[in-house]
Amino acid sequence: MIGTLATILCFQLVGEVASRALDLPLPGPVVGLVLLVAACLARPALADRIRPATLGLLQHLSLFFVPAGVGIVAHWDLLRQHGVGLALALAGSTLLAIAAGAWVFQAVARRTGAEDPTALKDEGAGG
Template sequence: MIGAITLLLGCHLLGELFIAATGLPLPGPVVGMVILFTGLMTRGGVPDSVAQVSDTLLRNLSLLFVPAGVGVMLHLSLIEKEWLGVTAALIGSSAITVIFTALLMVGLKKLSHLGAND
């Protein structure tokens, strides 16, 4: 269990260090996930200990939204003043996400059909 947590946190740290060294405009944890994913793909699967720790973290993921909820409640008056901008940002970002996901799925579907014909 400790080894799996160390692996997850180590990948996170490597991602943060990579971003700090290169200055790329990416979140360190995202780069850490790419490092973890690459390592797991190279290994050929997810070890049971890593799967168990990951499942536990995912089951408790909702706890990470508590600080954000407190922040919203704390600054509710500011959100009330800027409701139009907040609403536009939420709708716009959601629309962009849906459009990008749809385009990505269409592209991947075409790519998988090209690979199947080879």
């Protein structure tokens, strides 16, 4: 387990160094995760070796939300002061993200000629 955690943290460290050295727009942990996935694809034995520990981490993923909860409690006055604005920003950005996703889906459907899903079902049924 310690070796697996060291491996994961080494990938995170390499990602952090690469992100800062190359001035990438991605955070270091994301770069490290991409490198870890690439390494697991290139060497399946690595994926097999880290699987038990990573599954254990995933089972206790809720523990990683404790620091966020502590942060909310620590900044309660700030949240009370700007809570309405934050809630509106979250709701607005969620609606915009859903609308953008729907728009992209429709654009891709038009480009691929799959505008009417029932037409595809009728053609596939032997029509």
